[in-house]
Amino acid sequence: xxxxxxxxxxxxxxxxxxxxxxxxxxxxxxxxxxxxxxxxxxxxxxxxxxxxxxxxxxxxxxxxxxxxxxxxxxxxxxxxxxxxxxxxxxxxxxxxxxxxxxxxxxxxxxxxxxxxxxxxxxxxxxxxxxxxxxxxxxxxxxxxxxxxxxxxxxxxxxxxxxxxxxxxxxxxxxxxxxxxxxxxxxxxxxxxxxxxxxxxxxxxxxxxxxxxxxxxxxxxxxxxxxxxxxxxxxxxxxxxxxxxxxxxxxxxxxxxxxxxxxxxxxxxxxxxxxxxxxxxxxxxxxxxxxxxxxxxxxxxxxxxxxxxxxxxxxxxxxxxxxxxxxxxxxxxxxxxxxxxxxxxxxxxxxxxxxxxxxxxxxxxxxxxxxxxxxxxxxxxxxxxxxxxxxxxxxxxxxxxxxxxxxxxxxxxxxxxxxxxxxxx
Numbered sequence: 001x002x003x004x005x006x007x008x009x010x011x012x013x014x015x016x017x018x019x020x021x022x023x024x025x026x027x028x029x030x031x032x033x034x035x036x037x038x039x040x041x042x043x044x045x046x047x048x049x050x051x052x053x054x055x056x057x058x059x060x061x062x063x064x065x066x067x068x069x070x071x072x073x074x075x076x077x078x079x080x081x082x083x084x085x086x087x088x089x090x091x092x093x094x095x096x097x098x099x100x101x102x103x104x105x106x107x108x109x110x111x112x113x114x115x116x117x118x119x120x121x122x123x124x125x126x127x128x129x130x131x132x133x134x135x136x137x138x139x140x141x142x143x144x145x146x147x148x149x150x151x152x153x154x155x156x157x158x159x160x161x162x163x164x165x166x167x168x169x170x171x172x173x174x175x176x177x178x179x180x181x182x183x184x185x186x187x188x189x190x191x192x193x194x195x196x197x198x199x200x201x202x203x204x205x206x207x208x209x210x211x212x213x214x215x216x217x218x219x220x221x222x223x224x225x226x227x228x229x230x231x232x233x234x235x236x237x238x239x240x241x242x243x244x245x246x247x248x249x250x251x252x253x254x255x256x257x258x259x260x261x262x263x264x265x266x267x268x269x270x271x272x273x274x275x276x277x278x279x280x281x282x283x284x285x286x287x288x289x290x291x292x293x294x295x296x297x298x299x300x301x302x303x304x305x306x307x308x309x310x311x312x313x314x315x316x317x318x319x320x321x322x323x324x325x326x327x328x329x330x331x332x333x334x335x336x337x338x339x340x341x342x343x344x345x346x347x348x349x350x351x352x353x354x355x356x357x358x359x360x361x362x363x364x365x366x367x368x369x370x371x372x373x374x375x376x377x378x379x380x381x382x383x384x385x386x387x388x389x390x391x392x393x394x395x396x397x398x399x400x401x402x403x404x405x406x407x408x409x410x411x412x413x414x415x416x417x418x419x420x421x422x423x424x
Contacts, residue, residue, distance in 0.1 A: 003075035007191035007262060011306050011328060011354045013390035019382055019419040022356065022394045024064030025078035025193040026265050027056055027085075028310045028332060029357065031399040032141060034102040036062030038405040039412075043071050051095060051103040057110055057122065058085040058134065058143050058210065059398060060098070069190070072412050073419075076392070077190045079261070081197050082176045086134060087125040087211030099139050100401065114138065121146075122210070130213035141401040145208040149220040157231070161217030162238045165209055166198050169249045174256045181260050193263040193308070196253055199246045200267035201239045201291050202228065228287060236287065243291045247298055254303050263306045263329065266295065272313020275338045281321055289325045296326025308356065312397065314338040316345065323352050332397040333358030335381070342384045355385050356392040360411055366395060367403050371410035378414035386422030393419065 001009065001017045009016040024030040031039070037052045045067050053063040064074065083089055084107070092108030106112065109126025118138030124130050134143035177194070184192055200206065207224045209215040218224050218231070228235050269288070271279050296307050306328040314337035315322070315330075322330065333355045335342050342358060359381050360366050365373055385391040393415060399408070 002189035004189055004191045004262065007075050007392065010389050010392055011263070013351065013354060013388070015389045017420075019386040019415075019422050020075040020191070020392045021073055021415060021419065022076040022193075022392050023069075023072060023074050024061070025076040026195055026308070026310075026331075027059065027061065027080075028268060028397055029394045030056070030059075030061040030064065032401040033060050033062030033104050034098055034100055034141070034401045035399050035403045035408060036064070036068075037102045037104075038403075039408045040068060042405055042409045043068070045071060049103055051105045053090075053093065053105045054096075054107075054110070055090055056080075056084060057106065058205075060136075060142050060401075061398060062104075066187075069188075073416065075191055076193050076263075077184050077188060078193045078195055078265075079177055079180045079184070080195045082173060083211070085206075085210060086122055098141070099136075100141070124211050124213045127213060133208070133210040133212075143210075145205070145210050145221075147208055147220045148215060149218075149223065150216060152218065152223070154231075157234055158217070159234065159237045159241060163241055163245075164212055164216060165206070166242050166245045168245065169196075169198075169252050174252060177253065178256050181257055185260060191262040192260070193265060194253070194257070194261045194305075195265045196249065198242070198249055199264075199295055200269050201242065201288055202235070203267065203269040205268065228283075232287065239287070239291050243294055246295055250295065250298060251302075259304045261305060263308050264299065266307045266309060266327070267292070268310040270310075270312045271318055272311055272315040272334070272337060274313060274336075276314045277317050278313075279318075281318055284318055284321055289321055292322075292325035292327070300326060306354075312337075314340055316340055319345075319349050319353070323349070327353065329354045329356045329392075331356040331394070333385075334396050336361050336363050336396070342381055346384055346387070346390075350385075350388070350390050354390045354392065357394045357396055358385060359393045359415075360395045362396045362398075362400055362403075366407055366411065367400060369407065371406050374407050374410040375414040375417075378411060379418040382415070382418045382422035386419070 006016040007020045022029050040046045055063045088109035090107050093105040096106045120136040121132035122134035124133045136143045308329040309327040310331045316339040
């Protein structure tokens, strides 16, 4: 099978010739740049000191370049918006060194000057005349959003303020996606996962709007969560208008791209914590599911695309509702959370949804286990989730910084060892 055939077969919950592999096709299936550097060194792809590009600066994700894709047998490539989460483009690359000493390349708008505390401040659109929107603490590996919450006047809250970042997709952006898809189709046989943006409702990583110079509305994380109860109708109005915009944009993307993409990353809104969901099924059905259903229904009626939901934590209590909302794919499949036992998930839901992730525990086994423990867990997850199709291998969320080099090698050696037999 080609990679595209393999992924499509797996998503249709039919056995492919081997379990498909994703690394880096989305903002939640990648690898922190320091770990990418170590993996490339281990595979002999670079000379020591060769920098790796940071292609998503908020989480400091490293580029999964074509030579690494081929070396690992990756089956999926992502198409991302032209602007990063901080609102500037990946262009004008310049050298930088992370706090752990990894040589990298960052976009020209990436601020490399530490403040008086030694922290790196990041600015929306790279504009230092605006208040900073992100902070990487000295010695850190990622950016934290800086909450820039204006005073909230409940009598004058304007729904449009929480829609600043949403709007009609531009012809320039459509042309950019078209060119990227054409390039991938011409150069590879890979499946394509499209990350359009604008289809996630209440994604808390996006609420602070780190790409906006002067965000308005409700932008504080805690205040937003409280508002889903205390200002529910306001939030619902935001979602209704966002949904209208998203439907129009999906139609524009389909007019431009047709069936040349395979999967759409729809939402990264987290509904789970370690011990269970932090929203009741009824609350999900009331506030979120109607909008998820509307977007998924449009996609399934008008395209051949498959839809992808990312939600961390224990979401087993919500899985029936996610399926009813029309999602085809669940990620990251956090098996370390309560009730998320791999066999139980596969037995209960494997005939109705594709699992994308869950391949190794990135909280415990991968960073702190032995290479043999990594190998054993990867083999077990492939055998359980891969049986009969309905599975795309990826670790649980992004591979983090400070993952031991030998464990990175063990991870992908185990994938190569077990992925052929696991799909039977």
